[in-house]
Amino acid sequence: MLRQYELVERVRAYDPQADEDLLNRAYVFSMKAHGSQLRASGDPYFSHPIEVAGILTDLKLDDETIATGILHDTIEDTVATQEQIDKLFGPAVGRLVDGVTKLSKIEAQTESERAAENLRKFLLAMSDDIRVLLVKLADRLHNMRTLKHLKNPDKRRRIARETMDIYAPLAGRIGMYEFMDELNELAFRELEPEGHASVTARLERLRVGGGDVVSRITSGLKLLLAQNGVEADVWGREKQPLSIWRKMHADHKSFEALTDVMAFRVIVASPADCYRALGIIHQRWPAFVGRFKDFISAPKANGYRSLHTTVMHSGIGIEVQIRDAAMHREAELGLAAHWAYKSGNEGAAARESYPWLNDLLEILDHAATPEELLEHTRLAMFHDQVFVFTPKGELQQLPKGATPVDFAYLLHSEIGDTCVGARVNGRVVSLRTKLVNGDQVEILRSSIRAPDPAWESYVVTAKARAAVRRSARTRTRDAQLAMGRQLFDAAVARHGLPSDDATVNAALSGLKLADRNALYVALARQTVGDLALREALSPGSTEGAKRPRKVKPGAGAITIKGLAPGAAFTLGECCHPVPGDRIAGLSRPGMGVEVHGIDCATLADEPQDWLELAWDANSGGAVARVATVVYNQPGSLAAVASIIAQARGNIVGLALKHRDREFHTNIIDIEVEGLAQLTAITAALRGAPAVVSVERVKA
Template identity: 60%
Template structure:
C-alpha cells in the first residue's frame, strides 16, 4: 500500500502546483473514517482507496480527482457525511465524491428499476464532470484485481458480469483501452474459466514454440523502417485472452485457425511518418485485403486515432500492425485521461466523447421505463461504429447496421421526426436500408411527416429508438383520450337527467383520477366501466338508466372519424373492414378497440370482449381490402390485373400466388381503397376482363 508521503510525491512529480495540504487531509480523513474495516483479502479496507488513487496518479490526474479517489468510499461505507466532505474539502470534491457514490450503488443491484435509476443519476453526474467516471473506473479496476479474494463464486460472477456489461464499455467509449483490456481479461477469467485456461495454455505453448518470435518480428519491422529513414519504437504483444475468445466465437473458428494472434504498435514522431511507415510495411510484406483501417483521417467517436493493417509476415503468419504518433499512443492507452488539463480548472474534452455523453443524456430524457433506459444505454456503449457523411461533408458516426432513420436522428431529432425517405450516394432508398462505411446520406423530409411505429423494427441506435417510442407513446395517449371523449359523450347521453356544471369535477374526485384527460384515457382503455362512470357523474344514474355492469346499453354508434388506425383502434386483419362496411368494435381491457365487419365470423369467438357499435363518420380515411383473383394461365394476364388496379388508383400492398394449375393462377392481393364503393367498382372491372376468371373479396 502506498504511504502518505509516497502518494503526495507522485502527484507533485507531475504537478508541482498541486494542493499538498488537500491530499494530506484526504489521506488522514479516509484513514480515520475506515478505521479497522477489512477487505475480503484481510487487508485494511483503507488500502483500497489508496490503491485507486495510485492508479489515477499513473494517469497524472489533478489533485481534486486524487482526493476524490481517497475519499470515494467514505460516505457509503463509513459514518462520514456529504456535509462533512464539503465542509473539509470543498464543494467540488464533495460533488465528485457524491457522483462516484451514486455509481457505486449500481453494484449489487438486481432489480432493473433500481439499477436504472442509479445509472440515470450517474450519467447525469458524468455529463457535468467526467472525472466521476475516471475515479469509478479506477475503483472497479482495483476491485477486479482483488476479485479472487471473494469466497462466493456467485458474487464474483455477478461483479465480473457488471464489469463486462457496464464498466469495460464505458472505458472503451472514452478511449481508455488499457483499462478496458485488463477489466475484460479479469472478468473473462471469472465468467468463462475453462475458456480462459484453454486460451492462456495455448498462448504459453505458442511462446515456447516460437521462442523470441515477438522480438524477432519487432526487430525486423524496426530495421525495415530504419533503412528508409524512419526511427520508430516497436512494441509487440499477444492479443489478450478475451479478445481472442471473442474472435473465435464471432468467426466460428478454433485457436489454430486464428491467424492474427500477435499485434505490433509502431510509434513514430509525426502524422506524415505514419503514412510513410504504412507504405514501407506494405511494400515489404503482402497486405491482407479488407484489413486496413485509417482512424487518423476518420477517428473513432472516442477520439482514437491510428492506422491499422494486417500483413502476411515472412514468419508465415498474419500479424496486425498499428501505426501512430506518441500523442496518439498515449490517447489510445488512456483516452480522455491522457490529455487532461485541469491546471486552468477546465478539462480538455474531446468533441467525440462529449457528443457521446450528450446522446446518453438525451436517452435519459426520452426513456419511459427502466428496461428502455438500460437497453438504449447499452446500445450506445456496445456497438461497433461506421462512418457516414452528410451532403455538406459532415462526418456522422453510427453503430454498424444503422439505417437512414438512425442517421437522421443522429443529426437532429426534428430531422428524424420528419424523415420520409433518403438518398444514399445519390440514389433514393427506403429508410430501412442498412448503411455502409463511407456512404453519403441525404434525408428527405416533410413537415407533414411524423414518427412511425414501424421504424422501431429497423432503427438500432438508442437515440432513434427512444425518440420514436416517446412520440408513439404521446400519440397513443392523444388518440386514447380522443376515443375516450367519444365514449364519454355517449355515456353522458344515457344519463336520465341534465348534468350540473361541477359533475365532471366531482366525478374525478369520486374516481380518484387526477384530471379529465386521464379519465378519458381510462374509459378508452376500459380500465373503468360505463356504469361506474355514470354513477360517478350522477350517483344512482346507472341503475335508473337500466345499465347492467356486465352489459352496458349503447344508444348510438360511436364514430371513429379522426382517429388513426393502429393506435386507438385496429382494423381486424381477419375481415379488413373499409369505410362503408357496417362495423362493430371489440373492447378489451388496456387494448386498442378491435374493429370488425358485422359479418365477420371471428365475432362469434369474442366472448372475452364487450361489443361496441361503431360508425366510420363522414369522409373516413380509406383502408385495405384483400381480394382473391383467379387469372388465366397465359402471358399478360397478371399485367391486365395490375393495369385495372392502377387505372382505379388502387395501390397494391401485397401480392402472392396461392395456387397454380395448367389453366389458372389464383392470386391473393391486398390493395388500398377509399371505401366500399371504390372496392365494388374495382371488383366489377376485374370480373369484366377476359383474362380474369373470377375476383372476390376475401
C-alpha cells in the same frame, strides 16, 4: 498500499505545483474515517481508496482528482458528511466526491431498475465533470482486481456483468483502452471461467510450440523499418482472451483458424512516418483484403487515431497498429491524457470534446423504463463505425449498419423527427438503406413532426430508437385519449349522466384516478367499464342493472349441443367462434373439448378427430376478434370505438399489430351476442370514412 509520503511524491513527480497539503489532509481524513473497517479480503478498508488514488496517479491526474479518489467512499461508508467534505476540501472536491459516491439508497424493485438508476445518476454526474468517470473507473478497476475475495458467487457475477456491460464500454468510449482491456479481462474470467481457461491454455501452447514468436516478429519489424529509414519502437503481445473468445464465436471459428491472434504496435516520430511505415510493411508482407483501417484521417468518436492493418507474416496473420507518440499516449490514456481541468468548465468541455455524452443525456429523457435505458445506453456504447459525409462535406461517424434515419437523428433530433426520405450519393433511397463508408447523405424533410414507428425495426443507434419509441408512446396515448373521450361522451348521452366538473372530480376520486385524461385512458383500456363509470358519476343508478358479462372461453356461459351436460370445453383462441358460426370440436385428453369454427386451420390438421357440434338456442355471448385497418389520422380509433359501442358491442381487448405512416392495423376483441350482431358491427365499420378494411380473424 501506498504510504502517505509515497502518494504525494508520485503526484509531485508529474505535477510539481500540486497542493501537497490537500493530499495530506485527504489521506489522514480518510484513514481516520474508515478506522477499523475491513474489506472482504481481510485488509483494512482504507487500503482501497489509497489504491484507487494510486491508479489515478498512473494517469497523471490533478490533485483534486487524487483527493477525490482518497475520499470517494467516506460519505457512504463512514459517518463523514457532505458538509464536512465541502468545508475541509473545498466545493470542487466536494462536488466530485458527491458524484462518485455509491448510490446505496436507491429505492427500486428489480435488479435492472437498480442498475438503470445507478447509470442514470452516474451519467448526469459524469456530464457535469468528466473526472467523476475517471475516479469511478479507477474504483471499479480496483474492486475487480480484488473481486475473488467476495464469497457470494452471484454477487461476483453481478458485479462482473455490470463491469462488462457498462464500465468497460465507458472506458473505451473515452479512449482508455488499457482500462477497458483489464476490466473486460477480469470480468470475462469471472463470467466465463471455462472459456477463459481454454483460451489462455491455447495461448500458452502457442508460446511454447512456436518459441518466442512475438520477440522474433518484433525484432524483424524494427529492423525492416530501420533499414528503410524509419526509426520506430515496436512491441507485441497476444490479443486479450476476451477479444479472441468473441472473435471465435462471431466468426464461428476455432482458435487455430483465427488469423490475427497476435498484435504489434509500431510507434514512430510523426503522422507522415505512420504512412511510410505502413507502405514498408505492405511491401514486405501481403496484407489481408478489407482489414486496413485509417483512424488517422478519420479518427474514432473518442479521438482515437492510429493505422490498423493485418498482414501474413511467416504463415500466420498478425495485426499491426501504427501511430506516433502523441497518438499512442492518447490511445493508452484517452481523455485522461488531456487533464486540463483548471478552467472551471469541465462539464461543457467534456460534452464539446465527447458529443456522445449529449446523446446519452438525451437518451435519459426519452427512455420510458429502466430496461429501455439500459438497452439504449449499451447500444450507444457498443458499435463499429461507418464514416459518411453531409452535403457540405462534413464527416460524421455512425455505427455499422446505420440507416439514413440514424444519420438524421445524429445531426439533430428535429431533423430526425421531420425526416421523410433521403438521398445517398445523389440518389433517392429507402430509409432502410444501410450506409457504407464514404456515402454522402442528404435528409429530405417535411414540416410535420411524425417519426414512423416502423423505423424502430431497422434503426441501430440508441438516440434514434429512443426518439421513435417516445413518439409512438405519445401517439398511442393521444389515440387512447381520443377513444376514451368518445366512450365517455357516449356513455353520458346514453344514460343521461351528469358531467359537470364537480361530479366528474368526485367520480375521479372514487375511481382513484388523477384527472379526466386518466379516466379517458382507463376507459380506452377497459380498466374502467361502462357500469363502473355510471356508478361513479351517479351513485346508486346501477342498482339492479344487468352487469355485462366478461365471457371467457370455457367459463360455462355458453351451451353447446353435442356435448354431455357439464362437459368441459374451451373456445378456440385461434378462430374465436361465436354463436351462429358452424362449429366442430376436437377432444383433448385431460383438457375437454376444443371448439373451433368449421373453417379453422386447426380442424384441417386433424379431420379424423372431429366432433359434430352446434350452438344451443339459448347460447350466451362470446368474444370475436377482428382486424381493422384505419387511416393514420386523428379520431380514427375513436370512430371505430363509437361504432362498436353504438352496435352494443363491448371491446374487451385492443392491440396494435402494425403501424406505418399512412395506416394502422388494430386487432380488436369484441364481446357479441352472436354472428348477427358481429356482422352488423363489421358492416357499420366498413362504411366508416376512417376505416380502410375490416376482416374477422379466423386463423
